[in-house]
Amino acid sequence: MQTHLTGRDMITPDEWTDDEVNTIFEVAFDLKRKRALGEPHALLRDKVLAMMFFFSSTRTRVSFEAGMAQLGGHAQFIESRTTQISHGDTAKEIGEIVGRYCDGIAIRQVDWGVGNQYIRDVAQASRVPVLNMQDDWYHPFQALADMMTVFERFGRDVRGKTLNMSWAYASSYQKPLSVPQSLITLATRFGMNVRLTRPPEFKLMPEIMDLAADNARKSGGSFEVMDDFDAGFAGADVVYPKSWGATMTTTDMEESKRIGDQYKDWIADERRMEMALDHSIYMHCLPADRNIEVTDGVIDGRHSAVYDEAENRLHVQKAVMALTMR
Structure with a gap:
């Protein structure tokens, strides 16, 4: 210490x-x-x-x-x-x-x-x-709470565990990039295999992407970018589907919303949770757009860790x- x-x-x-x-x-x-x-x-x-x-x-x-x-x-x-x-x-x-x-x-x-x-x-x-x-x-405090929750569920050695940080559709507003950016740079420091799954218009800052990749190299983990929503869930230990704005594509929030509207089927539902590992956990920083970003069955279901995550x-x-x- x-x-x-x-x-x-x-x-x-x-x-x-x-x-x-x-x-x-x-x-x-x-x-x-x-x-x-x-x-x-x-x-x-x-x-x-x-x-x-x-x-x-x-x-x-x-x-x-x-x-x-x-x-x-x-x-x-x-x-x-x-x-x-x-x-x-x-x-x-x-x-x-x-x-x-x-x-x-x-x-x-x-x-x-x-x-x-x-x-x-x-x-x-x-x-x-x-x-x-x-x-x-x-x-930063959301990412720290997220990692504390992962440690509680899987132990302090999470090397080799797969975390899928994914974009998901939400209609409420164009949310900041800060949650996914903080989590991918922190999780890669602990040797996790981190996936960033998002439509092509929903990129993160290049500095953050470079740092996550560098952290993964140093820790023995991995960092990959995917654009297939279902594939991001497959075999994952942790799934974290949430929305953020297309800020790296446009700073016009109305245009960002129009882009997002193309991907309304990017919702965390029971079928997709079944694609993750049986012991997998669903995480979200909250508030979530219920039955738009995530179904009630997932956020209130057996995989959900959102309340422990919020407490942390x-x-x-x-x-x-x-x-x-x-």
Whole structure:
């Protein structure tokens, strides 16, 4: 375990070493055990986390607020439209000033071409850790929770296990790329055989693709790109079909929707789950478009791990806060 993480930003686990990432999991499992046993763990007593949201949230807000309370601290919910950001507060000023009031700053800003840079600008100006609650590039805590869930189901050695990160159709809105991008770069670090299954218009960023391929080479796993939805399920241990926008093809969200409408048959259903291994798990970051992106029979069925996955958001977030905000 690493013990030198106080003050570190968490913008993406890609910027943390393997030892440091494994330390997160060690602490997360310990904190989950403590919560299950009712053992107090007020490791951040009197600490304050500022949570700034530029985008709506359910799991992220609730889990960060609950996590800070369980660690003995306090979380401030700040909706960006209630601030002076639209009247001139810059990222530098947010970092400088909020970082003097609070002991950590968490930000969700997913606007395309804006979010990641904004969080990095705040972090550069802040004297306290900045935690990325999701941006246009990354969703680090979701990926950490995803891997924790995989470890719970298959053990800590997941080398050779197959994870299918797949696009699926959704009609609600054009979702960010950040979940698939974060998961493929993290899972490939642990020697998994990672498939990225998507229609040709739904590419991910080339930098992310290169990193996933490099991680797979170093870990002894594999990384492949597929465009056959059914084939992605075949023989998989973990299936993770979810929607994201065709942002690498067009930044016009209406055009992205029109492209997606060509693939309405990309739905996770019972027939496709039968193509995966019998012990396979279905994962999704939620919310899912029920009976459009995934059938009720799958998301509520025996393969589903979505609620354990959602719970693990709490534990990995507490681990990172405890490690960085002391």
